[in-house]
Amino acid sequence: MLTIGSLGKKTGTKVQTVRYYEQIGLMPEPGRTEGGQRRYGDAEVDRLSFIRHARQLGFPLEAIRELLDLSDNPDRSCHEADSIARRQLKQVELRMDRLKALRTELKRMIHECSGGNTADCKVLEVLRDHSECLTDHDAIGA
Amino acid sequence: MLTIGSLGKKTGTKVQTVRYYEQIGLMPEPGRTEGGQRRYGDAEVDRLSFIRHARQLGFPLEAIRELLDLSDNPDRSCHEADSIARRQLKQVELRMDRLKALRTELKRMIHECSGGNTADCKVLEVLRDHSECLTDHDAIGA
DNA sequence: CTAAATGTTCTAGCTGCTAGAGGTTCAAGT
DNA sequence: ACTTGAACCTCTAGCAGCTAGAACATTTAG
Known part of the structure; x- marks a missing residue:
């Protein structure tokens, strides 16, 4: 059983971030000690690794939520996961x-x-010279 | 004299954004009508255009604040503006x-x-496979 | 003179965390 | 058994850079 700190170290995640993921429902509520501290097992290590890996690839949290969902249901079609990844690739290429x-x-x-x-x-x-501008709409969020 | 709406249209800026820029001190407090509505002149159009153009180039608002400051003082060295732009270029290349x-x-x-x-x-x-990961530290903010 | 369009302020929300305050629990050493 | 110090807890607020909405006031055209 791991403390939240060791889970964080294992997966390269800050403690606050782990709690944040729990808060938004990406990570499950873990078991607690008598004193109220979180304790994690292997399944949580895997799940958090999955999340972090997906984040490193730039997937937004909502996409990761879908991917986790797909991952939890092995009988569903792979196409959904594929299209999420393609969407992400498009985003990356756009940027x-x-x-x-x-x-x-x-x-x-x-x-x-x-x-x-x-x-x-x-x-x-x-x-200052507005004439040679880029196309109007947001190049900003790049 | 322009209303905030026409200023927005001229510069491709949302009304709320103009007010936000005023709030954080990027845009000056404009004159008001008797009824309390903002009215803008040519100087403000130029300034806002400058800001928007810089935003399209990805400059953060703090950098824009410096650039505006330099632009307001024509006797200061160009090196500062140059180095701000170089910094921005580095950021872009990193991303x-x-x-x-x-x-x-x-x-x-x-x-x-x-x-x-x-x-x-x-x-x-x-x-799921953590082994073929990217280098640990944040590829995320890309 | 009325009605619609646009203006006003204020507050809260978005993404994805991150930091801090103020307090509790755990594990190791004596 | 007791103490200490690290790591935990909750809660709130903050970052960038806007964006949206509520609830109300003003302006302008017909």
């Missing part, structure tokens, strides 16, 4: 495209910076 | 590297998904 565009413009503005005073700073000039 | 790694692993797990039931789903299997 990459955005970042690529950002990098290009950032490089351009830095490249052109000559190094005088801010009156004729290219960086600021680019930001 | 791109992370996303590249994620994409690789996501592609791998999708590629191997055969399409039976979840009992032998490759997607879930990869997530």
